[in-house]
Amino acid sequence: NPDDRRLLKNKAEVEAVNWISLPAKFPFKCKARFRHQQKLQEAEVSRSTHGNHQKIYVKFKSPQRAMAPGQSLVLYKGKICLGGGVIV
Numbered sequence: 001n002p003d004d005r006r007l008l009k010n011k012a013e014v015e016a017v018n019w020i021s022l023p024a025k026f027p028f029k030c031k032a033r034f035r036h037q038q039k040l041q042e043a044e045v046s047r048s049t050h051g052n053h054q055k056i057y058v059k060f061k062s063p064q065r066a067m068a069p070g071q072s073l074v075l076y077k078g079k080i081c082l083g084g085g086v087i088v
Helices: none
Strands: 008-021 026-032 043-049 053-065 072-078 080-086
Touching: none
Parallel strands: none
Antiparallel strands: 008 053, 008 080, 026 043, 026 072, 043 053, 072 080
8 A cells, every 4th residue: 555654764774875975074964865856855864984884874854655675865965966875
């Protein structure tokens, strides 16, 4: 059922992060999407780093439908792509 509320999530944990333009500080606000040509969504990004391993945590302003592990999540500031990673 596409209207099932269990499909809604407002947080994503992201690994295998690649930065094109590393933000100056964390947490920061930006826009994000996890589907090709999806409307950009308002989000806040925080991170944790353990050695060379980095995870980011993306909290969306409004719940998102059907985010799934393995999907790519991409971050934007205006029209500039900051980078992205894989939802776990």
